[in-house]
Amino acid sequence: MEIISGFSKLSKSQKLAWLAEQVADNKEEFIAEFESYLHRDTQVQKLYDEFSENTLTNFYMPYGLVPNVMINGKLYAVPMVIEESSVVAAAAGSAKFWLERGGFKAKVIDTKKIGQVHFLWEGDFKKLDVLFDELREVMLDNTALITSNMRARGGGIIDIDLVNMTHIEPHYYQIKATFETCESMGANFINTCLEEFARSLKDWMANSEHFVGKEKxxxxxMSILSNYTPECLVRAWVECPVAELGYFDDMPPELFAYKFSKALMIAKNDPHRATTHNKGIFNGIDAVTLATGNDFRAIEACGHTYACRNGKYQSLTDCSIEDGMFKFWIEVPIAVGTVGGLTSLHPLVKKSFEILDSPNAQELMQIMAVIGLAQNFGAVKSLITTGIQKGHMKMHLLNILKHFDASETEVKYAIEHFKTNVVSFRAVRDVLDSIRVKVKE
Structure with a gap:
């Protein structure tokens, strides 16, 4: 691979030609395959190209749907974008299971978001602390124009605090601000305000008669929002009498509930298990986040940090069995937007919001939390009953068959065979080999 200057200034066809020259034996075939994934509508493709940088083509992901999701008495069909086998099926199975038991409940606990100005200052903290009310008013005045539209929608800057961090690093302080961004995720809004806070801080100190020398x-x-938003919190739960859980094959509901609660206990106390447990939760949350054009990296980073809030990494879900009632819940921070970003640009994101009946940000938080909970219920249910691989590998069977270029006849035979046999890569290969030997004979 050669070093190249000015790659970003090349046209898409020039970028592809350069890449083909570097890596491909058959350059025309290489370029044609990339171009085959471009959208047939050039205007739509131009839109996709502008979402990112150095774009060559589009990378397709499956767009699935989970029907029968009852939340607070309202029925949803929830779009999910994910490539992992069995995730959508597991969420759909859990949604149907709990639909027959009253559905999911959810509520938003709070929607506050955080931003920080990090600065070093060689001065008397007590003096700055006493004068900070004055600085706060200056900052609010200087951001009034920036926040006017947000304030008109019921949001804006909630509070601005001075934080002494000198126990971490000499002379290190923060201006920590709390925001309400209503229907937008609010990253650009928050960062714009923070950069104005930083400018206001420098001007105020430089012109204040209370400070001298280095104090000025x-x-x-840096000035940047935090993706850790523990006060932008949503809770979702399901509950029913243990007896109404029903039988799982030959497992009675009492044993199922007991094993389920112990599985949650393990995820609360063993970080190895908690990591995989929470990964399953984000299989659901991330998939809805992608389908609605939100930032799954920010949401997942926040969720994992929240899972450590008690000093060790723990499960984001909990379970209780009290007085014959089974209750399962999740409490997770989710910062999302329903306006701005890709929400009004990406054609399928717009369709997702149409499918979801145009939810506001708080409703979308609830939907995401519910899908995370549904996904987790499905995963734990499989683990304590049939095992995770039975359902997962059967969903994965078609991918394995594609890997071996199975014909339509071979696919039908393999599906029938593995209804009563364990799916594995080797087992599928052996079955196909046996079919192909017979055909040759």
């Missing part, structure tokens, strides 16, 4: 020269390190 704070060194701003």
């Amino acid at each position: 020269e704070p060194l701003v390190i």
